[in-house]
Amino acid sequence: MKQSILKIFSFAVLGFALISCSNPSKMAKESVLMGVDGNPKVLEVIADEITASYSITFPEGYFHPKAILEVVPVLVYEGGEVAAPTQKLQGEKITDNFNVIPVAGGKASNTVKFAYVPGMEKSHLELRIAVWNKLKKIDFPAAYKVADGANITYKLVHKTGMSSPLAQDNYKKIISEKKETQILYTINSDKVRPKELTKAEIKEFEKFLADIKADERREVVGTDIVAYASPDGPETLNNKLSDKRSSSALKAFEKITKKNPVDAPVNVSTVAEDWEGFQELVAASTIQDKELIIRVLSMYNDPAVREREIKNMSKVFKTLSDKILPELRRARFIANVDYTNYSDEELVNLVNTNIEIMDVEALLYTATLVNDYATKVKIYSKAGEKFNCDRAYNSLTSIHLDNNKLADAKASIAKVSNKTTAVYMNNAGVIALREKNYKGAADMFAKSNIKEAKQNSAIIDILDGRYKEAAAKLAGTGDDNEGLAYILTNQLDKALPALTHDCPHAAYMRAIVYARQGKMSEVAKQLTKVYENENFKKRSEKDIEFAKFRE
Incomplete structure (x- = not known):
């Protein structure tokens, strides 16, 4: 009796194998038998690149020994799609050099990368699979969605950089x-x-x-x-x-x-x-x-x-x-x-009435007494030109950078004689940063030992995906990027206290913190401020950070 049952079971298994493996095209029809998984489930852009992994599990008797399976990872986004290199898998009787999946079953994994382009913040990664039976290609009924995307939170980084502090003067009252x-x-x-x-x-x-x-x-x-x-x-x-x-x-x-x-x-x-x-x-x-x-x-x-x-x-x-x-x-x-010596009031008056009698120290000190950009430019320019003063030219570079006058900053820093000081290196790094020469900026910041350079180098760290390094450099500084660095390292308890500015940019990052904490009512409050800026408003409507808020 036992032998009869065993024979019946054996014939049943053989029958399943014959059905599953009788023709490679059957693999497309039986695609539901495959297990497909992706990691991460939410794609993230790091250093302008999306990296994702996926795996496909094949049950016993599924993969035909004469089949070739093509897997095309495709990132579909607003405005287009982009495919990663095709992964090919083969059955045991195929003589090509693709990964072999035996009839007994197996698992195939792959990692793909996509260069970020605008629009990918609202996207998904899918696998488009087809099986080849000799010269005939049979597409699977539907693509497999393995991940949603893409998180671009790091792009909230402030990239302007901090200019070097204004020159110290030796003016004596x-x-x-x-x-x-x-x-x-x-x-x-x-x-x-x-x-x-x-x-x-x-x-x-x-x-x-x-x-x-x-x-x-x-x-x-x-x-x-x-x-x-x-x-x-x-x-x-x-x-x-x-x-x-x-x-x-x-x-x-x-x-x-x-x-x-x-x-x-x-x-x-x-x-x-x-x-x-x-x-x-x-x-x-x-x-x-x-x-x-x-x-x-x-x-x-x-x-x-x-x-x-x-x-x-x-x-x-x-x-x-x-x-x-x-x-x-x-x-x-x-x-x-x-x-x-001249009083503060007298010095400011001399700038407009008799600037020629002022020595270099008086000029450098007086520049700290005035707030308007044009007067500062006048004073530092006079000190630089009359006394060939590097301190003046470095400070002139700083105020041009502070007022978003990049061309003027480049002109003034070119007049600095000693191009090895920490102040010069930091300002040169900020110029490179604003010109998107990130490697050049990183090199300059590394050669400067002032605190502004250290904080500026954290910008490069964020852009390059070194979030822990950025958070360590910015901890306790009050820098505009400190809160973002904490978000990127998921230190949400530290992020909120660092996000103190009452502006749409800071409100956006606070909204992200609350969204990750599941506090949707607080998200709504912050988005009210965010919506004051049309660009941030449009971004928030697609941002995957707020996917649950939009549900």
Whole structure:
């Protein structure tokens, strides 16, 4: 009895095989027996390319050993369709070099790529299959849809890039100045000789103080009187001598300034042995053995030893006594003056009334005080042309970029002499970016270490599909692309806090976040703002991100 049942079952299986494999054309009629799957189910455009995989499963007894199966992946989109290379499969008795599917059943997989063109945001991927029976081609009854598409969310990236920051200036609102003179003493004396107060440099000092009285921009803020003794002689004597000279020097200063009193603190100090002044005078002299003298000073720190060693050089010491030491028996009068530079209001006014008197630092600073594009261009152009200033030309490039004047930006950056700075590299990268030279832009950004370049390089990362790298670079920056980078890496909890702008662009990205979270009422609220922009409105009506919202 068991053998009879087994024979019946065997004949049944053989009968199924004969029916299924008796003719390749039967494969088209029995196409429902195949299993077709696609991955992903929703196509995504990455770096202007769509990549998809599909697989076809064939049951046992389905694939005729003499059949050739052609699979044509076709992306159908608004405005056209495009086919990927045909995949061919063959039965076990075909001698071509296609993938073999045995009668026992099997599975075939393939990956296809399509270059993105506008219109593919509303598309689907289908497999058009045909079987060949010798020279006869039999099309399958219908195409197999394996995926919908295509997600183009990454194209919401802001591609303008950030220009380099404007140049730092060295403009000082208060400039410190000094005017100095001195009186000389005879050896071991603290008496001020009358001729010392009538010599030309003292008269010049008096005139300087008188002129300051009439100068609205200058003010004496303090005077230093420093009394010295030359380094020859005992240290104790020089200490007392420099103290006495400080007292007589103060009285002399009071005489000098009697007609033009100084309303500022007078600081009096002493230097008992002026070795520093000694070394300076020796170094600047024509004394034959000055290098030897300087070497002695560097070898010994003890003043007594220094003096002894120098006196041992008898010929040299005679020259020092005649030419160097008398210049160190002195008291210096140092007037410390503050010059009040032009105020912000005065600088802005000078731009229109007398820009020629402004130095480069004043120009660079004033450019930061004005907001209108034309005035900034005028100031930076003047600084660049008059002083051949790279800082000015780099800043000029930045403001042209900020105002979407690409041709002007290219003209100004061409005038920069040093084309290796981080500021230059970033601006050059932004220009390349706007000209869609993405490789050139990436190279430039990589050579710049400023934060703007790092954020700009994230634009290239997004365009090239390196979403994780972009998100890492933009994290916490507040950059316009930060929220998008989080969406592209599916960090939706971080995306919303980063999308703070009240504009259709930001609203569009917020709508995507809510759509992915299934919050359709919030999607509707955001789309109200999106619809203020006609281009975004049209995009949203086809965007697969909102497919469920449209259901």
